[in-house]
Amino acid sequence: MSSITVATWEQLASAFYQHGWVWLPHFLSPALIAALCDDLQQQQLRSAGVGRQQDHLQNQQIRRDQTAWLDGSSSAQQDYLQLMQQLQQAFNQRFFLGLFDYECHYARYQQGDFYQKHLDAFRGRSNRVLTTVTYLNTPESGGELVLYDEQDQLLQRLPPAAGGLILFESERFPHEVLPATSERLSIAGWFRRNNSLQGMVDPGT
Ligand SMILES: O=C(O)CCC(=O)C(=O)O
Ligand SMILES: [Fe+2]
Secondary structure, eight states: OOOOOHHHHHHHHHHHHHHSEEEETTOSOHHHHHHHHHHHHTSOOEEOOSSSSSOHHHHHHHBOOEEEEOOSOSHHHHHHHHHHHHHHHHHHHHHOOOEEEEEEEEEEEOTTOOEEEEOSOOTTTOOEEEEEEEESOOOSSBOOEEEEOTTSOEEEEEOOOTTOEEEEETTTOOEEEOOBSSOEEEEEEEEEEOOOOTTOOOOOO
């Protein structure tokens, strides 16, 4: 089980406060990375959907990864979810974000797989507040995460690295995954806020 020091939460929170996003290498311990990789191999990954009403063919133009939701049914998943719960508490204490829920899925990008530029949440239409992505392996090349600002200017090009965490405000930063040149493994997740959405459909995956 990874244990995160108070200093790490402080570092994470202050960078996030300044920029709305933060990259933290070595967020996951090598032991947790290994356990999650083993766990991922047990999962039935499926082609990811985008929204709920689009058809599969259309989705394939937008994203090609395969995903499986974490449900806490293994100790690796429980450890991961517990870590994210700590993150939730740390952020709620500092920012009063009212985060109440976290959902996440494993994602596997194989050679040529990508995810076109998108936002994870649309203002007023989703309760996704914070996006997290942690990486479970370090591909030699390809599969970079590219982050843009609100004016669509390039902010950062991040090569995925095992154990790293990227955290960003879901509504603010368009981003894309460039084509993978070899297997790329990650966990993408979203903290949600309970802002009354009666009758509205969450546009998430
Ligand atoms: O894997 C990544 O780096 C980002 C994935 C992503 O943008 C998503 O699943 O919404
Ligand atoms: Fe995304």
